[in-house]
Amino acid sequence: VRLIPxxxxxxxxxxxxxxxxLIILSIPLMFSGCYSNIDxxxxxxxxxxxxxxxxxxxxxxxxxxxxxxxxxxxxDPHPKPSFESNLDIxxxxxxRYEQSLKFDSLNxxxxxxxFPQPGDSINIMTEFNxxxxxxxxxxxxxxxxxxFTARISGPYPIYWQDDYIxxxxxxxxxxxxxxxxxxxxxxxxxxxxxxxxxxxxxYDKEFVFQILASQxxxxxxxxxxxxxxxxxxxxxxxxxxxYTLHLxxxxxxxxxxxxxxxxxxxxAKLYSISKDYYRxxxxxxxxxxxxxxxxxxLLGLGMVEPGRIYTNVAGGAGIVGSYIFDIATTxxxx
Numbered sequence: 641v642r643l644i645p646x647x648x649x650x651x652x653x654x655x656x657x658x659x660x661x662l663i664i665l666s667i668p669l670m671f672s673g674c675y676s677n678i679d680x681x682x683x684x685x686x687x688x689x690x691x692x693x694x695x696x697x698x699x700x701x702x703x704x705x706x707x708x709x710x711x712x713x714x715x716d717p718h719p720k721p722s723f724e725s726n727l728d729i730x731x732x733x734x735x736r737y738e739q740s741l742k743f744d745s746l747n748x749x750x751x752x753x754x755f756p757q758p759g760d761s762i763n764i765m766t767e768f769n770x771x772x773x774x775x776x777x778x779x780x781x782x783x784x785x786x787x788f789t790a791r792i793s794g795p796y797p798i799y800w801q802d803d804y805i806x807x808x809x810x811x812x813x814x815x816x817x818x819x820x821x822x823x824x825x826x827x828x829x830x831x832x833x834x835x836x837x838x839x840x841x842x843y844d845k846e847f848v849f850q851i852l853a854s855q856x857x858x859x860x861x862x863x864x865x866x867x868x869x870x871x872x873x874x875x876x877x878x879x880x881x882x883y884t885l886h887l888x889x890x891x892x893x894x895x896x897x898x899x900x901x902x903x904x905x906x907x908a909k910l911y912s913i914s915k916d917y918y919r920x921x922x923x924x925x926x927x928x929x930x931x932x933x934x935x936x937x938l939l940g941l942g943m944v945e946p947g948r949i950y951t952n953v954a955g956g957a958g959i960v961g962s963y964i965f966d967i968a969t970t971x972x973x974x
Contacts, residue, residue, distance in 0.1 A: 688713055692724055692768045694775055694953050697917075698756050698962040704731060706741060706750040706764060711957065723748040724768070732763035758782060758964060768956075775953045775960035780912040783820070786882075787811040788968035790906040792898060798890055804898045806839070806889040806972060810908050816880030821918035823911035825870035826887055828904070829969065837904055839891040841868065846886050848873040859926035872913065872921045901972050908968045916952040917961030923950035 688711055696706040708724040729741040729750050741750035756762055758781040765774040787809070794804030808826055828838045843849040843865035852873050856863040865871055891901065913921075927949065951957050 690769050690771065692727070692766075692771075692773055692956045693958040694764065694766075694773065694956055694960060695958040696764065696775075696960045698762060698777065698779060698960075699964055700755055700757055700779065702755065704741075704752045704754055704756060704762065706960075707748065708750065708766075721748075727766045727768060729764060729766045732765065734761050735763075756962070762960075762962070764960060771955050773953065773955040775958075777914050777916055777952065777960050777962050779962045780820075780914055780964055781815070782964045782966055783812055783815065783822070783910060783912045784966045785810060785812050785908055785910050785968040788906075788908050788970050790970050790972045792891070792901050792972050792974060794891075794894065794898065798892075800893045802893055802895040804891045804894040804901070806891065806901070806906070808885070808887040808889070808906070808908070810885040810887070810910065810968070811882065812885075812910060812966075813882045814875045814878050814880055818879075819915065820875040820879075821872065821913050821915055822874070823870055823872045823913050823918075823921070823963070824885065824887075825907075825909040825911075827889065827906065829907040837901060839889045841866070842888040842890060843867070843871060845888070847877065848885065851876050855922065856925055863925075870909075872918055874918065902974060904972050906970055906972055909965050910967075911963045911965040913963045914961050916950070916959065917963060919950045920952075920959045920961060923948065 691711055693709045693711055694706055695709075696704065698704055706729055708727055708729070710722040710724060712718045712722065725743050725745065725748070727743075727750070731738045731741055731752055731754070733754070733756070738754060739752055741752050743750050756779045758779050760779045761776065762779065763774065763776045765772070767773065788811070789809045790806055792804055792806045795802040796805060797803070798805075810824070810826065814820055827841065844853070846865075849865040849871060852871065853863055853865050891898065894901070950959070952960060
């Protein structure tokens, strides 16, 4: 049993890894062919009613905003989020009190008029029913993409005899002597083509995602890096280096039409993310029931206990994370 935050601000990552209610109310008894209904109401307690979920995703391009909700027991009806609108949320930046956040009743979030800056330490504090709730995160510094190329070649017999591959090279320099965390998106820019000319993204040949796989493998044996949108990674093994990411995209059955891809735009977004936001993403991956691994299948069936979703909110639940990104564009060449 785990508490699911409502209306969380998880950026684009949640377009790929949706938070699911992993509790199954009827568990198959495979050997008897029957179902057993389980009443779990006795697990309810006052902690749920007294808990507040804080979610905030901060970046230098936006004012600091916070969504506060109450969790719900998974078997209770919840047609809409239960927002908490009566909190006094204090904002501290670099240890100094700045202001109390205002509440926007139309959009159900708290907001400030402050845009955080890279390197700022942000602390959010409040109190609910005598319980002190706080969360702290540091705005990361931007890491720029120094070069970006996309080249198409083929045909190759991958799925069909006339498949083509777009090879990507994304170069950047990781800051030395510190731990850094990233999230990478690449492919056709949304809005220009609407992902009409995209293929299957391939991550598993790239070193940093092999490191990610080894980390996830501790929770999900056999997990392989895959995502339509993007994946997180750390600077483990590349700390302080000028490094080139090598990714690819499989275009199936392009045949003679492959030339229509030449000259099409491609985009790379390199997000620098905070450590807590990275740990939150990793916990989401490790509890994804739609993962194709055996562990993911068992999660989806309710046959294994889901892991805990990472939170950095003391006295409550949720995630207060931060990011800043750099973007590069190019056109596909031969």
